[in-house]
Amino acid sequence: MRLTRQLFFVGGVICFSMWVGLSGCRRPENQRPANPLPPVELVWSTTGENATFSRYGSALATGDVNNDGFPDLLVAANSFNTGRADAGKVYLHLGTASGLSETPVWSSSGDNIEGAYFGASLALADLNGDRFADAVIGASNYRKGEKGAFTGRVYVYPGSEKGLSDQPIWASSGDEQTGAFFGASVASAGDVNGDGFTDLLVGASGYADKDLSVGKAYLYMGGAEGPSQKPAWTAMGDHLPGSGYGLIVKGAGDINHDHYDDILVAAPRLTGKVFLYQGSSRGPSEFPVWSSSGDNQGGRHSVLGSRRSM
Numbered sequence: 001m002r003l004t005r006q007l008f009f010v011g012g013v014i015c016f017s018m019w020v021g022l023s024g025c026r027r028p029e030n031q032r033p034a035n036p037l038p039p040v041e042l043v044w045s046t047t048g049e050n051a052t053f054s055r056y057g058s059a060l061a062t063g064d065v066n067n068d069g070f071p072d073l074l075v076a077a078n079s080f081n082t083g084r085a086d087a088g089k090v091y092l093h094l095g096t097a098s099g100l101s102e103t104p105v106w107s108s109s110g111d112n113i114e115g116a117y118f119g120a121s122l123a124l125a126d127l128n129g130d131r132f133a134d135a136v137i138g139a140s141n142y143r144k145g146e147k148g149a150f151t152g153r154v155y156v157y158p159g160s161e162k163g164l165s166d167q168p169i170w171a172s173s174g175d176e177q178t179g180a181f182f183g184a185s186v187a188s189a190g191d192v193n194g195d196g197f198t199d200l201l202v203g204a205s206g207y208a209d210k211d212l213s214v215g216k217a218y219l220y221m222g223g224a225e226g227p228s229q230k231p232a233w234t235a236m237g238d239h240l241p242g243s244g245y246g247l248i249v250k251g252a253g254d255i256n257h258d259h260y261d262d263i264l265v266a267a268p269r270l271t272g273k274v275f276l277y278q279g280s281s282r283g284p285s286e287f288p289v290w291s292s293s294g295d296n297q298g299g300r301h302s303v304l305g306s307r308r309s310m
């Protein structure tokens, strides 16, 4: 079925009408606007393997893994059942001159661990500087073996002319702490230290400090061999239990134009708060240079290196 559709305005209400006969919303010809919006055509859709409760589409990322100039698409089905419930699965579709490839050219379930939610978070970023975007995939409930602790894990699969590698070049479970949800979020940090390599941000929203679940964010420096094994920077926001610090991490670009990219970490639970850390040759600032809780406390601004907001 051709899914071309048009928008019509009726009494201020936007009405979507499919071409296939659902025309009850149409205005008479003489009342139609002179320049109606052009038809919107669906050019590509997929349901993956159409597996029940796989949550196909639970996360998406775009980037050019084979460096052919066409952006490619990663799709997660983080509850995919491989025979192990909720192991999760991620698919790669290549971009081409005629659109996205119909069938995935690559898929993976990581270590195929029951309940790992492989694909809980996704990013595409060139972390080793070879111009091929690399796939960063979080498995926030990963456990090491059947009786291992639920630590979470993040994997980096390198891109190449052939697409994505079957084996990761990098994997980490952070501090290997039970219930940390390491990999609840992942993101390209941009180049935080200005060395030419894109750096990697990971959030662990359940990380506990002194038995209080405050959340933690990690930054790994990119390099020719991939991300650094140890984080170059970590932060725990306001150390506020239950705030979900690290549930969202994001590269901010170079907000202050000093040639070092800056990073954002959100703690969206409870009141909610967003933190901005400034990049430098030494990496991100120890403390946020800006934070805000929206209408609850208003915007706050602090000087770099100062613990207290002004």
Ligand SMILES: [Ca+2]
Residues within 6 Å of the ligand: 063, 064, 065, 066, 067, 068, 069, 070, 071, 072, 094, 095
């Ligand atoms: Ca491509």
Ligand SMILES: [Ca+2]
Residues within 6 Å of the ligand: 125, 126, 127, 128, 129, 130, 131, 132, 133, 134, 158, 159
């Ligand atoms: Ca790369």
Ligand SMILES: [Ca+2]
Residues within 6 Å of the ligand: 190, 191, 192, 193, 194, 195, 196, 197, 198, 199, 221, 222
């Ligand atoms: Ca860097």
Ligand SMILES: [Ca+2]
Residues within 6 Å of the ligand: 253, 254, 255, 256, 257, 258, 259, 260, 261, 262, 278, 279
């Ligand atoms: Ca900056």
